[in-house]
Amino acid sequence: MLNVNCRTRRGLALLTDQWTLLTIVAMRHEKKRFSQLQALIEGISKKMLTQTLRKLERDGLVKRVIYPVIPPMVEYSLTPLGRTLIEPIYALRDWSDQYIEQVEQARSDYDQQDRNSLQEEIIALVQQRTSE
Amino acid sequence: MLNVNCRTRRGLALLTDQWTLLTIVAMRHEKKRFSQLQALIEGISKKMLTQTLRKLERDGLVKRVIYPVIPPMVEYSLTPLGRTLIEPIYALRDWSDQYIEQVEQARSDYDQQDRNSLQEEIIALVQQRTSE
């Protein structure tokens, strides 16, 4: 089903890294300069932003325009192909808006249970020791 | 905009790793056993599958049921919360189906151009050397 060469795998592989989706989201409305993108995407380094943008350009999702001025100015924008990704990404964003708190609640419940089991184990251990 | 603590970032962080989306896709219709999942998701190791399933369980997206039989049998299924992810993931899958070939075409065009520029540089170099 999910062979490495099926379209789903190849498609998801484009997008499932740390920064790609965020970079697309940051450009969704209008072209952005490199420094603007770096400011919009909190925590991304120049290295990773450059790398992500190059990959997106190579994949035909982003257009890069260099203005030969000093200091340099480079503008990035989504290509028509790139814009086709906005809708599916919005679906994920909307899902996050709606459900992320339930996920985080589940997570802390799970961890709480872990702590409780650990607690019980410790109590059991202590009782065992004191009865020796 | 895309602060590390905004819902979008927190949501996407759940999903943007190598295996999470694929694992959810593999379970979308019905519960699956560990070995079935490993067979469905080509290339995943036991280590990564275990790790991914534990994370999904912790996040409340997957339910894990252990049957105390020999040999062991464990069934994984999506929780109601997990099922809310199917639609957005399908949107990505459909995008892949429709556009992945355009992306790959763009990619090979880009690489071809790179090779051409390299070719030109080499030619220029050779001409320069031979004229010395």
Place this chain on the structure above:
DNA sequence: CCGTATCCAAGGGGATACTG
């Protein structure tokens, strides 16, 4: 301003062997 080059630490993840 928009990168590239280099170095380096952390950890992701495969291979293998073992267990209930």
Place this chain on the structure above:
DNA sequence: CAGTATCCCCTTGGATACGG
């Protein structure tokens, strides 16, 4: 069957310095 434990390589990615 469904994991866990250990080892270890190698990639990822941050920090820094430099260049057009």
